[in-house]
Amino acid sequence: MAAIKHTLNRDLFLPNDERLIGLIYVFKAPKKKKGSFLCAVLNTTESPVQARVYQVKKADRGESYKKKLSWLLRDLKVVDGKNASKETAEFDLNFEKLYKWVASSIDEKESFIACLWRLSQRYLIQKPEFVNVPPGLLEDITAPHDQNQKSEGGDDISIEDEDYQALSAKEESDLELLMSECKVAISNAETFTDQLSRQLSVLDGANIHSIMGSEDQVLNLMRLLDEGIQQAERIERKLDSYDNILLNVKEQMEVMRDKDMLVKIRNINHQQLLEELEKVVNQLDLDVKHVDALVNGDLATPTGIYECTRAAQALLKCMNADIHPALRRMGAVEEQQKRFSKLSMGFSKRVAHHLNNLFIHQGNELGETLSRFSGELKMPIHDTMQRELVVYADLMLWLKNTDIAVFEELAKVYTVNMQKMYTRELQDFLENAKQRLMGKSEKGNKYATLNMGPKLSGSSTSLGKISELRGRSSSMQSVDRASLGSDQDLAQRGPFEQTLEKVLSELERVCVAEQDFCFKFFQLVEKTPSVSDVKGSPGQHNVSADDDSEVWTLRNPTNVAEDYFMENLGEGLLQKRSTSQLRQINDAVRSMMAALFPTLETDLDNFFVFADQRDGLNSMYMLVKLSAHVNHSQDMGSFLSKTFGNCLVKVKRNFDKYIQVQIRGVEETKVSKKNRCGIISFVHNFEDFANLAERIFKGSDRHADLEKAYAKLVQVIFEQIVRVATEQQKNPREVVMMENFHRMYSILSQLKLSCLENERKDAKQRYWDNLRTYTTTLLGRPLEKLHIFFEGVEKRVASGVKPEEVGFQLAFSKQELRKVIKEYPGKEVKKNLEHLNKKVEKQLSEEEHLLEVVWREMQDEFIKQYKHYDDLSKKCYPDMQITLDFSIDDVLEFFSSIARSH
Secondary structure, three states: OHHHHHHHHHHHHHHHOOEEEEEEEEEEOOOOOOOEEEEEEEEOOOOOOEEEEEEEEEOOOOOOEEEEEEEEHHHOOEEEOOOOOOOOOEEEEEOOOEEEEEEOOHHHHHHHHHHHHHHHHHHOOOOOEEEOOOHHHHHHHHHHHHOOOOOOOOOOOOOOOOOOOOOOHHHHHHHHHHHHHOOOOOOOHHHHHHHHHHHHHHHHHHHHHHHHHOHHHHHHHHHHHHHHHHHHHHHHHHHHHHHHHHHHHHHHHHHHHHHHHHHHHHHHHHHHHHHHHHHHHHHOOOOHHHHHHHHHOOOOOHHHHHHHHHHHHHHHHHHOOOOOHHHHOOHHHHHHHHHHHHHHHHHHHHHHHHHHHHHHHHHOOHHHHHHOOOOOOOOOOOHHHHHHHHOOHHHHHHHHHHOHHHHHHHHHHHHHHHHHHHHHHHHHHHHHHHHHHHHHHHHHHHHHHHOOOOOOOOOOOOHHHHHHHHOOOOOOOOHHHHHOOOHHHHHHHHHHHHHHHHHHHHHHHHHHHHHHHHHHHOOOOOOOOOOOEEEEEOOEEEEEOOOOOOEEEEEOHHHHHHHHHHHHOOOOHHHHOOOOOOOOOOHHHHHHHHHHOOOHHHHHHHHHHHHHHHOOOHHHHHHHHHHHHHHHHOOOOHHHHHHHHHHHHHHHHHHHHHHHHHHHHHHOOOOOOOOOOOOOHHHHHHHHHHHHHHHHOOOOOOHHHHHHHHHHHHHHHHHHHHHHHHHOOOOOHHHHHHHHHHHHHHHHHHHOOHHHHHHHHHHHHHHHHHHHHHHHHHHOOOOHHHHHHHHHHHHHHHHOOOHHHHHHOHHHOHHHHHHHHHOOOHHHHHHHHHHHHHHHHHHOOOOOOOHHHHHHHHHHHHHHHHHHHHHHHHHHOOOOOOOOOOOHHHHHHHHHHHHHHO
16 A cells, blocks of 8 residues: 555646645445545645545556546545444545445544545634544544644644654755765665764754853843733733723713704704705795786786786695605695685686687687688688687696696586587588589580599499490590590599599598697696796796606797697698607597587588589599598597597498499390491490599509409409390301400500409400401311312321322312312402401401401411412322412412502
8 A cells, every 4th residue: 555655646736736644544434345545745835735536537549548537635525434432434525416336444534534624723714513423533633632742743643653754855955965975875875874973973063052042131131021021011001990980971972962963853843844944835835926817817918818827836746845744734824825725716716717718718719710711611710719719728738737637627618619610610511512523514514424433423434335335336436435534534523533632631631730739739648747847937837746757848828829839720630740850649639639629520411422423433533532631540549530530431342342343243244236346335444444544543552452443353354344245136246356455455464453464464365366266267178179088088098198199089189179279269268267357347347457467367267278288288199289370479479569569
C-alpha cells in the first residue's frame, strides 16, 4: 500500500501541487468486481486551502493510474460508517448523491474516515455529519488538536502511523546543499552521520549560550509586563466608576427623550389638523359670485351662460370634494353639504325649465325652416338652432353628473320635438324627390319598353315581350333599341342617378350633423368626466377634478358655438372628415338617433320601391349608390350605417327579383311563325343590358352581384336559344343557333369577365359546331353521281379488292368513270354553286354578317371533297390520267367570283 501511495502521490498529485493525505482501496457496494482508490488530497498552495476526494482507477492499458471522479470536501454532507458497534467494511459518502463503498479492510476504512474527520475539522466551516462511527475513534483523533499540537513539518494536521512522508522541493534543495558540502556523504554514510552530529552539537551549544545571554532581557520584559498589567487594572477601576455615574445620567436622558418625542408628535398632529381643516374649508368654500350666478344668473345671454357654467362647475367641485369620511360627520361639513344640495336642486330646475322652453320654441319654428327649402331638393340645415343649443353643452354635462333624472327628461323633450320636425322634413324631402322623378320620367318613357324585363308593377316589358316586337323583321334595328345603354340613354337616366345621389347625400349630411350635435350636446360617451379646479383666463378655462382624473375644458359659449360649427356643420362636412378622426358611436347615440329618425328606414324603403316601380333598371343604380354610401357611413356612425344596410338588403332583393323576372321573360319568349328568326330579341337585349350595367357598375364593389346575374341570364339564354331554334320553322335550326351563339360569343368577349370565361368558350364551341353542321348539311353532295361512284369504289376496297383492280369490274370501269365525270363540267358546277349561294344568303340574317364565313367554310368543304375524289382516282386508276373537268384553282375562282358578285 505504501508503494502505491508513493506512486499515486508522485504521478498524479505532486505535479498539481497537491499532497496525498489518505488512501483506501474500495469496491462499489454490493458488487465487488473492479476496485478503485479513494484519495484524500490537500492543496495548500491555494487560498483558502482546498481539500478534495478523488476516485482513482488503473488505466485500461499499462500500469498507470488516472483520476475518474473528483469531489470537494466541502460538498461532503454525511459520512456513514454503517454500524458504530459492529465492525464492517461498508461505508457511505453523501456528496451531491449517495455513494456506497466497501473497503478492502476494516483498518483502512477507519484510517480513511479518521483522515476525512481531521481534514474537515481543520479546513471546513460547515462540517459534514459523521454517523455510525465509533466515538472512541473520533475522540482519539481530536485529542491532539485539543492540546493545540502541530506536526513538525509545519502542517496543522498530525499524520499518525504514516510510513512515508514525501519531501518538499525546499527540503530537497537543502538536503542536496548539505550533501554537497561533504564529499563522502554518499560513499560513507557513517562518516556523513558523524559530521552531521558534530554540527548539530555546535548549533545546540550556540543556542544555549544565546538563551543564557538573553536572560536579563527576558527578566526586564517580564517586569514591564507586570507594570502594564497594574496600569490596566487602575484604568479599569476608573472606567467602572465612570460607568456607574453615566448609568444614572442615561436614565434621566431617556426620560427627557420620551418627553421631547411626545411634544413633537403633539405639534405634528396640531399642524396636520390645521392643514386638514384649512383644506376642508377651502374645498367647501363657494364664492359669493358663484352663488349669485346659480340663483339669479341669466341663462339667455352668452356671458350669463358662461358665468352660470363656471358657478355650476365650482358647485360640483365642492359637492365632490375629497374629504375624509370622519370629517364628513362634522356638523359644519354636513350643513355646508345640505346648502350645496339645495343650490344644486334649485339651479337644476332653472336650467331644465329654460332648456325645456327652448326646445319647444325651436320645434315650433318648423314651418319657417321648411319654407326656405321648398323650391329645391335639399333638407334644411338647422345651424341656427344648434348654435343656440351647443352653448349649453357644459351645463348638460353638469346635469348628467348631478341630476340624471332631469338630464334624461330634457333629452326626452328634445327627442320628441325634433322627431316631429325631422319626420315632416324627411317626408317632404322624399316626396319632392318622387315628384322630380315623375317629372323627368315622362321624357324617357320611349326607352322604357327596351329594358331587360318587366317590373314588379308591370311598367316595362320583359325580354320575351321584346322578342315579339323583334319578330316582325329579322333585321329590326329601331332607334330606341339602338340607344339603350348608349350615351344618350345614360343622359336620359342621369336625372334619376343624380336625384338618388342627392337624396342619400342629404340624408347622410343631416344624420351625421345631428349625430355630432347630440354627441357633444348630450355628452353621449361611455365614461362621464368630472369637474375640477377652474383655472386660466376668462376666455379659456380648464376645469380639473380629483375624483375621476378627467379634465373638462370650459370655454366661452360664443367660442364653443363657433368652434363646433367650424368642425362639424356647414358645407364640406364629409370632406373634412378623415378615417382616423371618425369615432365609434356608442349605444346611447344609436338609441337617440333612432328616436329622432323613427321613420327614416320606412320612408327610404318606400322611396326605393317607388323608384323600382318606375323603372326596373333603377334597382341597379340604387344597389351601386346605396352600397357606396353604406361603406362610407360605416366610419360615421352605426345608426346611419345600419339603416342604409337594412335598405341595401331590400334593394338587393329587388335587384334579384328583377333578374328573375328577366329570366322568366326569356323563358316565355314566343316564336314567330311568319317571319324569319335571325338574332333573337332577348340576345339583343342582353347585349344592351350588359352595356348599360357595365357603365352603372363600373368601379363598384357590387360588381360581383352583377356577375352572378350575368351567369344566370347567360345560362338561360343558351337554353332558350336551343328551344327557339327548334320551335321556329322559317330558318334552319343550325342557322339560328349559329348566328345567336356567335352574337353571344361576341358579347361575352367584349365584357372580358373572368367569371364568364367558361360560358364564352361554350358559346364559341356551339357556334363552330353549328357552323360546320350547317355547312356540311347545306352543301351536301354537289357532285352527287360522282360521290355515289367513288363511294362504291371505297366499299370494294374495304371488302378486300386491291385498289388497282377495281377498274376491272364492270360497274366501276374506266369508261363508267369518264361518263360520270362528263356530267359535271365547270360551268354546271359554277351554276350550282351560285344557286347554293343565293340559298345561303336567303337563310342568313344581314345583321350578323356571317355570309362570308359560311361561304368560306363551304369552299373548304368542297375542296376537301374534290381532293378526296382526286386521290381515289389516282389510287384506283393509275396511269389513266382521268381528272375532273375543273381544277382546284377553278373551284377557288368559282367561289371568289360568286362572293364578289354579292
